Amino acid sequence: MKIDFIKLENYRQYKDEKIEFPLLENQNLMVIQGVNGAGKTNLLNAITWCLYGKEKHLEEKYEGFPIVNKITLNELEPGKKCNVGVLIQMKDQEGKKMIIGRSLKFQKLKNGEMITARDPLSSSSDGATFRMIQQIKKDMEDVKDPEYVLNRLIPESIEEYFFFDGEKLNDYFRATSGEKIREAVFKISQLGLLENAIEHLENKKKNFVGRAGKLGSKAEEIREALNESEKLLKEYKKELNSLKERKGEAQKKEDEYSEKLRTSSIPNVRELEKERIEIEEELGKLEERIEELEKEKFDYLIKIAPSIFAYDPITKTKEMIGRGKEAGDIPPDYKKNFLEKLLREGECICGTDISKENECRKNIEKLLRECDDISNISGELTEGYANLRSIIDDLKDFREKQISYGKRIKELEEDRKRKSERLKKISEKIRGIDFEQIKRWEYKLTEYKEIKNNLVEQIAERKYYIAQEEKKIDKLNRLFDEELRKEERHKKLRKVLVFCDKSLYALKKIKNEIMEDVRKEIEEKTKSQFLDLIWKKETYKDVRIDEKYHISVVDQYGMEGIGTLSAGERQALALSFIAALNSVSGFNVPIIIDTPLGRMSKEPKKNIARNLPNYFKGKQLTLLVTEEEYTPEVRDKLSKRVGKEYVINFRETKKGSEAKVVAYG
Amino acid sequence: MVNKEPDRLYIRKSDRKDYDRLLEKDSPLVGKENKDLFMMALITGFHEGTRIKLDKREGFFFLYHLNDDENSIIKAIAVAEEGDLNILLDKKKVYSIAEEYTAGGIKLLRDKVFSGEYGSYIKKLESELIDEFERIKDKRGVNL
Numbered sequence: 001m002k003i004d005f006i007k008l009e010n011y012r013q014y015k016d017e018k019i020e021f022p023l024l025e026n027q028n029l030m031v032i033q034g035v036n037g038a039g040k041t042n043l044l045n046a047i048t049w050c051l052y053g054k055e056k057h058l059e060e061k062y063e064g065f066p067i068v069n070k071i072t073l074n075e076l077e078p079g080k081k082c083n084v085g086v087l088i089q090m091k092d093q094e095g096k097k098m099i100i101g102r103s104l105k106f107q108k109l110k111n112g113e114m115i116t117a118r119d120p121l122s123s124s125s126d127g128a129t130f131r132m133i134q135q136i137k138k139d140m141e142d143v144k145d146p147e148y149v150l151n152r153l154i155p156e157s158i159e160e161y162f163f164f165d166g167e168k169l170n171d172y173f174r175a176t177s178g179e180k181i182r183e184a185v186f187k188i189s190q191l192g193l194l195e196n197a198i199e200h201l202e203n204k205k206k207n208f209v210g211r212a213g214k215l216g217s218k219a220e221e222i223r224e225a226l227n228e229s230e231k232l233l234k235e236y237k238k239e240l241n242s243l244k245e246r247k248g249e250a251q252k253k254e255d256e257y258s259e260k261l262r263t264s265s266i267p268n269v270r271e272l273e274k275e276r277i278e279i280e281e282e283l284g285k286l287e288e289r290i291e292e293l294e295k296e297k298f299d300y301l302i303k304i305a306p307s308i309f310a311y312d313p314i315t316k317t318k319e320m321i322g323r324g325k326e327a328g329d330i331p332p333d334y335k336k337n338f339l340e341k342l343l344r345e346g347e348c349i350c351g352t353d354i355s356k357e358n359e360c361r362k363n364i365e366k367l368l369r370e371c372d373d374i375s376n377i378s379g380e381l382t383e384g385y386a387n388l389r390s391i392i393d394d395l396k397d398f399r400e401k402q403i404s405y406g407k408r409i410k411e412l413e414e415d416r417k418r419k420s421e422r423l424k425k426i427s428e429k430i431r432g433i434d435f436e437q438i439k440r441w442e443y444k445l446t447e448y449k450e451i452k453n454n455l456v457e458q459i460a461e462r463k464y465y466i467a468q469e470e471k472k473i474d475k476l477n478r479l480f481d482e483e484l485r486k487e488e489r490h491k492k493l494r495k496v497l498v499f500c501d502k503s504l505y506a507l508k509k510i511k512n513e514i515m516e517d518v519r520k521e522i523e524e525k526t527k528s529q530f531l532d533l534i535w536k537k538e539t540y541k542d543v544r545i546d547e548k549y550h551i552s553v554v555d556q557y558g559m560e561g562i563g564t565l566s567a568g569e570r571q572a573l574a575l576s577f578i579a580a581l582n583s584v585s586g587f588n589v590p591i592i593i594d595t596p597l598g599r600m601s602k603e604p605k606k607n608i609a610r611n612l613p614n615y616f617k618g619k620q621l622t623l624l625v626t627e628e629e630y631t632p633e634v635r636d637k638l639s640k641r642v643g644k645e646y647v648i649n650f651r652e653t654k655k656g657s658e659a660k661v662v663a664y665g
Numbered sequence: 666m667v668n669k670e671p672d673r674l675y676i677r678k679s680d681r682k683d684y685d686r687l688l689e690k691d692s693p694l695v696g697k698e699n700k701d702l703f704m705m706a707l708i709t710g711f712h713e714g715t716r717i718k719l720d721k722r723e724g725f726f727f728l729y730h731l732n733d734d735e736n737s738i739i740k741a742i743a744v745a746e747e748g749d750l751n752i753l754l755d756k757k758k759v760y761s762i763a764e765e766y767t768a769g770g771i772k773l774l775r776d777k778v779f780s781g782e783y784g785s786y787i788k789k790l791e792s793e794l795i796d797e798f799e800r801i802k803d804k805r806g807v808n809l
Contacts, residue, residue, distance in 0.1 A: 313745030387737040
């Protein structure tokens with residue numbers, strides 16, 4: 001799927017624009033250059049508004065302002081209406097067209113105020129008209145259920161992996177990002193389909209149980225309890241999803257305000273925010289290390305506990321075996337069962353016949369009388385003696401190890417305390433800066449951090465309730481099954497329920513396996529692209545995405561090196577990850593990246609520019625860049641792949657601002 | 666005669682819920698293996714001197730899961746209990762002594778683990794181990 005063109009009418013700074021996209025297979029890269037504020041990000045917003053009715057990348061300065069172009073708004077006569085619209089024409093692989101358009105009418109009142117003139121047929125909350133037309137053979141026809149069709153082509157839940165701000169990619173490597181990445185992998189693997197199947201089957205099972213007719217009193221009791229628990233579980237899950245969504249929103253807001261501070265015009269604020277980001281990352285790692293060390297310590301205590309509490313029997317047994325050894329009984333000269341075998345078989349190891357009564361047989365019988373049963377386990381005793389000695393030896397440094405664990409944990413905890421205090425100081429310092437906007441951003445940042453932390457606690461609580469309820473349901477299901485077994489008339493129902501359970505088990509297993517396969521594939525692709533992209537090839541050896549979806553980079557010495565990545569290397573890692581997500585997603589959607597090379601110095605910029613189109617091979621790629629990003633060197637590296645190249649000419653007038661997208665150069 | 670080793674170790678059927686409880690999410694022993702719980706319950710029962718015969722029993726884990734140290738400790742407890750190395754000839758008896766101490770210890774272990782707030786068991790265990798270790802050291806000298 002490629003974009004053929006986009007038409008913008010009265011949309012923010014775009015009064016009347018048509019931007020044509022490149023369609024050639026080997027030149028499907030488009031570059032739009034513009035200064036900050038010219039309207040690059042609003043091109044992303046125009047796309048998401050057209051597709052989903054939401055401006056997903058809206059900057060703060062535009063919040064609360066109507067989307068209608070200000071010049072049009074000022075020129076409009078009172079009582080008259082104007083149209084705001086975005087139209088995207090796309091073409092699929094066979095060249096068939098698909099047109100998606102959204103428009104919204106505004107009316108200027110006599111007092112100059114602007115109101116929305118709702119489309120009476122509109123189903124969206126803002127009253128906009130949304131249409132989708134697709135080519136069927138040679139004719140163009142209306143798509144009957146446009147939202148549904150669009151969601152299958154470019155699902156809203158994963159649009160951020162196709163249309164994104166390059167500067168915000170860094171968020172993937174925050175300490176708290178594991179959950180975010182897990183969600184990304186989940187969404188992109190389209191596992192929602194399997195989730196739906198699981199939910200459907202669970203509902204079906206519930207219906208079968210509900211329709212089972214009259215049951216025995218105990219089974220009836222269990223059925224009621226099951227119903228209640230399932231209802232509760234559904235509620236908890238719903239609450240959990242909503243909490244996760246809210247947490248995601250709070251995180252997004254937190255990131256936004258952090259970004260504002262990090263790029264603010266006051267150098268001191270920029271430095272403080274950078275320091276805070278670093279400390280927060282370090283704190284995340286510290287928390288993990290403390291947790292690991294505490295677990296390591298507990299495992300050690302659990303391992304050593306039997307040796308300490310059973311010390312007396314250990315030493316007693318060791319001494320008893322030791323005495324046997326000293327007395328020469330362990331190991332014995334002969335094992336009792338060995339002598340018995342010789343007598344049974346009637347032949348000595350030297351070949352002498354002892355099958356009949358003779359001197360040799362008598363000697364062996366004498367030895368047998370002197371031999372204890374315990375001689376048969378002499379090997380086990382010798383081995384046991386060595387084991388017991390080693391257990392006692394291992395105990396010698398118990399206190400040393402226990403103290404060392406305590407010391408290491410304490411040191412890390414103190415470091416955590418220092419870092420937390422420093423974070424408080426940073427916040428105080430930023431708030432103390434005599435600049436209203438900076439203060440407001442800091443308050444907002446703190447507010448969203450608190451909201452997020454609160455939500456994290458609530459999520460953990462809900463997860464616990466869900467686990468408890470699931471366990472209860474499991475138990476009730478088993479009891480219900482036992483009750484059904486008792487009556488022959490429920491044989492058929494039992495069969496159906498067993499089938500449902502087996503299918504549910506299989507579906508859940510498949511879901512987990514796919515998730516794991518996708519994780520490994522993304523890990524592999526991220527690694528190969530990252531190692532291909534970085535300029536200091538010998539520095540890093542591996543990229544890992546672990547089971548908790550934490551991304552880590554391993555350096556040449558085998559150490560975790562994400563903290564040592566430069567801003568450019570981080571950007572390269574993030575782009576590699578997004579490209580990997582894209583490649584395994586199976587969605588054939590154009591990619592649009594705002595500020596892809598923003599954080600990089602000269603060399604990395606050139607290197608990424610050269611490799612970027614290879615990452616998104618086969619996909620139409622649009623880069624929205626500033627002049628600083630699109631240097632002559634970068635332009636040179638990209639030139640062979642560029643199919644269209646534009647500049648945004650931006651002008652500010654008394655009536656408002658206007659942006660024109662014109663050919664480069 | 667040496668009798669054959671059992672292939673698995675047993676717990677009391679009625680104790681199963683206590684083991685399950687110890688493996689729940691809010692327990693510090695979450696993620697531990699059955700043999701770890703068995704060893705912890707065993708030494709708790711042994712330390713407190715509580716031994717309970719298994720009436721109705723069920724298999725808990727296979728013997729091959731035990732490592733050499735754990736096996737040696739189980740045998741040492743049996744030897745100390747009977748005061749005779751010959752007990753090691755009767756493998757069934759050796760492991761049934763362990764099972765009986767485990768049955769005697771599991772409820773105490775559960776109470777210890779859940780009697781305080783989360784994390785308190787770890788501290789409690791650590792301090793009990795230090796006390797016991799110091800007692801041994803006093804008795805046996807610095808080099809144990």
